[in-house]
Amino acid sequence: MYWQYLPSGLEPKTATTFTNIHHLLVEQTAAQIRALQRAGQLHLLAQALGAQTIYEIKQALHHCPVQLSRLVIHTNHDYALELVDYKVFVSLNPLCKALYLLFLRHPEGIVLKEMSRYQAELWDIYLQVCRHDDLKKAKESVAELCNPLSNSIHEKISRIKATFEEITDNHVATHYIIAGARGKAKKIALDPALVCWQ
Structure with a gap:
């Protein structure tokens, strides 16, 4: 499971902890993506994820409510x-x-x-x-x-x-x-x- 890669002590023990770990993973991933974006290296992320994963992310985004900016x-x-x-x-x-x-x-x-x-x-x-x-x-x-x-x-x-x-x-x-x-x-x-x- 993916939590084997998390820091010690963060293994999910309850449903609440499991949800919290999802949020933690999302925050860490978002921070790393922003770092790649600032460095102008998003293409490395695209190469690492592969076409199928990028397609699935795009499909998921289409089903998410869009937070529009003023x-x-x-x-x-x-x-x-x-x-x-x-x-x-x-x-x-x-x-x-x-x-x-x-x-x-x-x-x-x-x-x-x-x-x-x-x-x-x-x-x-x-x-x-x-x-x-x-x-x-x-x-x-x-x-x-x-x-x-x-x-x-x-x-x-x-x-x-x-x-x-x-x-x-x-x-x-x-x-x-x-x-x-x-x-x-x-x-x-x-x-x-x-x-x-x-």
Whole structure:
């Protein structure tokens, strides 16, 4: 049994002790994983666990209640985005950030083919997010983003998705990304109560 590897005296003698040992193992494992993460060596963990164990962990995570972080928008600091409960900032380029803020302002969702209706609002957000020297070029970029014949908006949404998946995981990220069925309104699934404008 696995408790043979625990320090002497921690062998389970009762059901309560058995549960306590599970919690102890989880805490120790989590601390070791965080140490590997800080050292940039998570790949070693992946190699040690193997594909099957990683798959089983992912499956278990999908059945666990997700503890979502509040998303704080720091309006006095270039609208920096912070997952405050995860203690991590979301790094997006100005155009992606402006697009993301637009969707946060519209929790009902936006149909991408109708983006031209939001071009003026997106431009206003962009000007707040970024101190751009070349306003003509910036305006062209915003116009391209709202052009239904352009792929620009899909590229930006993909970048936003990749950023959230990088700092959280695929399961948690689904609550923060811009998503929706093809041809339908795209939206951010996060509960608006967890969005804090400061």
